[in-house]
Amino acid sequence: MAKANKGANDLIARTKSEALARHKARYDELVALMRRRMTDIVESFYDLGEALREMLEKKIYAAAGHASLRAFVKAEGLFSYAQANKLIAIVRRVPREDALRLGQERAFALVAYTDATPADDSPAGLVAADARVGAKPVSKASLREIEAATRAVRSGAPKTAAARDRARAEAATLKAVKKALRDAGLAGAAVRVGRDKVHITVARAKADRLAGG
Numbered sequence: 001m002a003k004a005n006k007g008a009n010d011l012i013a014r015t016k017s018e019a020l021a022r023h024k025a026r027y028d029e030l031v032a033l034m035r036r037r038m039t040d041i042v043e044s045f046y047d048l049g050e051a052l053r054e055m056l057e058k059k060i061y062a063a064a065g066h067a068s069l070r071a072f073v074k075a076e077g078l079f080s081y082a083q084a085n086k087l088i089a090i091v092r093r094v095p096r097e098d099a100l101r102l103g104q105e106r107a108f109a110l111v112a113y114t115d116a117t118p119a120d121d122s123p124a125g126l127v128a129a130d131a132r133v134g135a136k137p138v139s140k141a142s143l144r145e146i147e148a149a150t151r152a153v154r155s156g157a158p159k160t161a162a163a164r165d166r167a168r169a170e171a172a173t174l175k176a177v178k179k180a181l182r183d184a185g186l187a188g189a190a191v192r193v194g195r196d197k198v199h200i201t202v203a204r205a206k207a208d209r210l211a212g213g
Contacts (some may be wrong), residue, residue: 023063032057035098045104046096049067056088098127102138109146110138116153121190129201131190173198 030051037044037051052069055061061072075188078084090099093114099107099155102150110123113133121131130137134149143151167196181189190201 002125020063023058023060025161026058027055027060027063030060031076031078034076038078043100045087046091046099052084053088053091094123094127095129098124102127105143106141106146109143111148113146113150113153116150125188128188128206129190130203131201160200 016071016100026177034048034052034155037048052197056069061069061099064072064075066072066075069084073079073081073084086108087104087154090104091110094102094107102110107123110133114121114123114126124129126133130139133150134145135143136145175192176192177193177200178189181187181200182189184200186206188203188206192199
């Protein structure tokens with residue numbers, strides 16, 4: 001029995017050691033990639049975000065003795081913790097093609113905007129429908145305009161019980177309409193619930209595909 005236990009313990013230790021070695025090798029690869037891309041961050045921010053997301057989600061930073069992503073970025077001096085989180089948020093929420101077209105700052109601003117709205121819109125859905133953000137469609141809205149729209153949404157958050165109840169009712173309507181649109185093949189359509197009407201914006205290309213059967 002003791003021999004069997006020793007064999008099992010040895011196997012566990014070997015497995016852990018091999019996993020650590022793999023993560024250490026991957027750690028070196030990811031850090032090297034980040035250092036290369038830092039010189040070309042305007043075009044390569046999405047690659048940086050993907051590397052950071054892998055570092056975070058698989059806890060690869062632990063292979064070098066770091067206790068957290070915050071400790072990792074501080075030790076390596078690549079960028080701030082806030083910037084790391086911004087890049088991770090972009091790759092988690094915005095498809096690569098959309099993010100590169102928007103640029104790093106506008107892509108993150110769109111993430112912040114969707115987080116501020118009571119609707120369940122996604123950045124990808126807003127881009128696909130070229131939905132209005134503030135006074136302009138996404139494709140024409142500047143960084144400043146998206147940020148202003150986000151502030152306006154936040155400042156208009158319901159403050160009374162009646163307003164909160166109305167907001168919850170509108171959110172329920174919005175959710176139901178979006179589900180119906182998805183079931184009809186119109187996922188990604190932008191929906192806005194007004195007092196008397198529900199406004200739906202669909203990308204022309206998607207509508208044309210539906211019309212063509």
